[in-house]
Amino acid sequence: MGKAGLPVSPLAPAAFPDLPVIEGVEFASAAAGVKYQGRTDVTLIRICEGASIAGAFTKSSTRAACVLDNQAKLAAGEGRDKGAAIIVNSGNANAFTGARGQESVDAVTGAVAQALGVPRGRVFSSSTGVIGEPLPHERIVAVIADLAAGLDAGGAADAARAIMTTDTFPKGSGALVEAEGGQIRIAGIAKGSGMIAPDMATMLVYIFTDAKIAPELLQQALDDGLGGSFNAITVDSDTSTSDALILAATGRAAAAEITSLDSDAGRAFTQALHGLMRDLAQQVVRDGEGATKFVEVRVTGAASDADAHRVAMAIANSPLVKTAIAGEDANWGRIVMAVGKSGAEADRDRLTIRFGDLVLAEKGWRSDSYDEDKASAYMKKQELLIAVDLGLGQGARTVWTCDLTHGYIDINADYRS
Amino acid sequence: MGKAGLPVSPLAPAAFPDLPVIEGVEFASAAAGVKYQGRTDVTLIRICEGASIAGAFTKSSTRAACVLDNQAKLAAGEGRDKGAAIIVNSGNANAFTGARGQESVDAVTGAVAQALGVPRGRVFSSSTGVIGEPLPHERIVAVIADLAAGLDAGGAADAARAIMTTDTFPKGSGALVEAEGGQIRIAGIAKGSGMIAPDMATMLVYIFTDAKIAPELLQQALDDGLGGSFNAITVDSDTSTSDALILAATGRAAAAEITSLDSDAGRAFTQALHGLMRDLAQQVVRDGEGATKFVEVRVTGAASDADAHRVAMAIANSPLVKTAIAGEDANWGRIVMAVGKSGAEADRDRLTIRFGDLVLAEKGWRSDSYDEDKASAYMKKQELLIAVDLGLGQGARTVWTCDLTHGYIDINADYRS
Known part of the structure; x- marks a missing residue:
């Protein structure tokens, strides 16, 4: 609507809900x-x-x-x-x-x-x-x-x-x-x-x-x-x-x-x-510009809620994490990178990374149960869960984001025209 | 080289320099x-x-x-x-x-x-x-x-x-x-x-x-x-x-x-x-992944050097600024946005924004000398200067970045494969 000819997001709800009428x-x-x-x-x-x-x-x-x-x-x-x-x-x-x-x-x-x-x-x-x-x-x-x-x-x-x-x-x-x-x-x-x-x-x-x-x-x-x-x-x-x-x-x-x-x-x-x-x-x-995936980033075990928020946002804002998601690549190494750059307290050997129910990394190392085929299959889903447990404390925070795609660049390279 | 078939960046120097031999x-x-x-x-x-x-x-x-x-x-x-x-x-x-x-x-x-x-x-x-x-x-x-x-x-x-x-x-x-x-x-x-x-x-x-x-x-x-x-x-x-x-x-x-x-x-x-x-x-x-423009972001007049750095990095890291540059769109409103989100002290009415020698905005308002055609022509250059003066103090900082293009997404959507 705003940008002529943009197709409706594949993540859109089926229909606009029937809203209750509010008197007044x-x-x-x-x-x-x-x-x-x-x-x-x-x-x-x-x-x-x-x-x-x-x-x-x-x-x-x-x-x-x-x-x-x-x-x-x-x-x-x-x-x-x-x-x-x-x-x-x-x-x-x-x-x-x-x-x-x-x-x-x-x-x-x-x-x-x-x-x-x-x-x-x-x-x-x-x-x-x-x-x-x-x-x-x-x-x-x-x-x-x-x-x-x-x-x-x-x-x-x-x-x-x-x-x-x-x-x-x-x-x-x-x-x-x-x-x-x-x-x-x-x-x-x-x-x-x-x-x-x-x-x-x-x-x-x-x-x-x-x-x-x-x-x-x-x-x-x-x-x-x-x-x-x-x-x-x-x-x-x-x-x-x-x-x-x-x-x-x-x-x-x-x-x-x-x-x-x-x-x-x-x-x-x-x-x-x-x-x-x-x-x-x-x-x-x-409805994120160009979005094709809806991603929940759930951080637990942080030293504080504030640390959990920093880690969750570092992951959710990382262009490298978001392009990997767009490419359906289970590149969990980029999650490690984002945890590292967040500034939050973290310990490599206590970190656990899950995509959905799949444990990809734990104890500072790729999980013994890691299976590239299963991880790749999971990434094809439209709704993804990235869960990070820092293993340090009770701090927890969940945020939501989308992937970074060619569509985002198409929409924003000439927004004013 | 790393990614098979990637063309050399258009921003590359003409040749590798003749380096002096260092004895030892x-x-x-x-x-x-x-x-x-x-x-x-x-x-x-x-x-x-x-x-x-x-x-x-x-x-x-x-x-x-x-x-x-x-x-x-x-x-x-x-x-x-x-x-x-x-x-x-x-x-x-x-x-x-x-x-x-x-x-x-x-x-x-x-x-x-x-x-x-x-x-x-x-x-x-x-x-x-x-x-x-x-x-x-x-x-x-x-x-x-x-x-x-x-x-x-x-x-x-x-x-x-x-x-x-x-x-x-x-x-x-x-x-x-x-x-x-x-x-x-x-x-x-x-x-x-x-x-x-x-x-x-x-x-x-x-x-x-x-x-x-x-x-x-x-x-x-x-x-x-x-x-x-x-x-x-x-x-x-x-x-x-x-x-x-x-x-x-x-x-x-x-x-x-x-x-x-x-x-x-x-x-x-x-x-x-x-x-x-x-x-x-x-x-x-x-050689930024997918880069087609080299951008110097020069911030002056900040309350402190640290504030200047925050503003410069907020601009240089903004996906919306970087996609506008890729699209050769003189979208200086996004510079205003980035200044605003940086967390640095800023006063709308003291802010001046220049692209090269062109003054786009000053005194909280689009500059009287603003010329969309000139601004658009400037954006076609391969090397760009974005200068922001906050009008508050002596803090200054310059950083360098590149644009955000489809190339970045191509390179990173399946990096591991």
Whole structure:
């Protein structure tokens, strides 16, 4: 969609899921022609009065104007009892666009505030696409009246399509939680395919729930889930200027208010939210630019969780590991290399390396049970598990990545054209 | 050579240089069939009695047996008045080969010690190639007598060929220093093409000089040069288990002994040595797997030299920057992204980005003088300069890298086969 003619990733789910409708949230999408032609590229989301809103954003020091604006508005916390909105465009990131970047944000969010009758401080925005090009924000402003007129509680799937760039499939995930007094529903959409090595939040992700929960608790539930979802994926080790995750809770569910994350309801909600976040994060990896393999890298036995993360990311980001996977070569020596370069504490003679159930290396040496034919056969699978046990302690971390293929280079060698 | 049928890098020098002959150093190369067929794959180097020897090695925590052995021998400093030797094989890295790795090192270095009549503690070794396969060291031992009989002061060029793996051209560099009492000569050879992101030393590099200089001073001169040479290059962000640099000074020059690096002779020698190290390091980048562009990344105005290094390496290692260069796309927005993800202090509104003499971005915004046609024309050059000024302080660092192309993936998707 973003890149004309890109085939859908072979790792894509069979279909976009049936997302639960979240009472108090409506979507509308339109074709504003920001950059792409012949497709939708702007999405407006209206959120009802009194919703709690949380967010997580890239730590990049060159983050985009809209990211800075969202962070300022969330910190100020103005108008929490009023309605809110999110406006998203694809095709242009409005990043490194100087003072004009903020002018564009003000123009777009101001027009939304006026059209929907919500405070400007409650209108959040995201832009994704080329960095450094001025955003033709007047094209977005021009479609806002139409968007406002077309808002629809069932519009999430169309929204997931409108926010795509080099994505080859729209990403959505839903969850239902049984709680005291009734059900809680959660629905999320995401985009992301390249420039994926989130540092805090990632990419563009919008998650909605009808749970009754205060903003501070909602933010805590979100923060707790990042390490096992968006901060545990990488496509190419490159961190975007535009990563943003916004989570809104409308409070319209029949279920009782969640007043503690340690309550039964709090735990059930958090578990469902985190599972949904992991699902969306994994969908981003499944749509990694040029990806043909989905890879789970599971590190255990590290001296600390931080060490486990360093090792897992060193493996998941290694171009040599990723090209070997693309070539279906069981080159476990490159796993040894990545462990060695990670900077984490490691001892050659305690290291165990498994591909799926196959033990390739242990005790500083190729395993006695090593079988090249079996290892090669395993590499032909589309979903792979690389497991490394460092044999040192209790530190553990799992991350997800994809292979590095000719497709990645085709997509990125002339992205701007 | 390493990978059958790989064309010579378009960035290769026109020819292997005429290296100065270093009195007291002899080379011999042979075809032992460690892995490759139809080419030389083992090199023996004999160094005269009384030479000073210095070294620098990878910091990888999974470094190869020969690296550990070299480090132990240099630290022990036994037999400094005796002769010395270096034995190198390509095709197998003898890394992650457990206790058998050290047995192989002992077998090979022991055989060399016996053949040349030098102490075992003065026989250094390197192995480069596949990680995790047992080294068939008996094949190397079998050719040592022939190697010892064929030692030749003019054999450096053949040695540079014998140590190649995926390299497409042999790498050598020479220098002459005019000093009190006569000339000092320096000659070095190197191999390296992929798994290049040195952390301390890198790859395999052997440098020889006839300078008279104590081991401690020689080591200091070497250490001082790493930051501007081997630690300032990257092909793919992957750090080898086998990186090793050995520098030997035979003391056979007519020039007076260098007793301080701060003397005229010390400065002249150090300058020449560092220039030669930089030349060899840049040749490794010029032979980066699949490389079609040689890129200098020059960062100035950083809050510290360490910050400048982080920014330069974030740019030089970014798959998105490197694929844009391969595609001749002046995608300077990805430079902004890389600055942002580096973790270094940065201020959007003080950042200046230049490609060659073209100012693309300044003051947080696309430059007024930006011209897409000129930028695109510049990207067609084979040698590129990416200059980033952070506008914050005096920190500066320059690193060298190459582009990321389909060739890299072709070479690495089935390296072991």
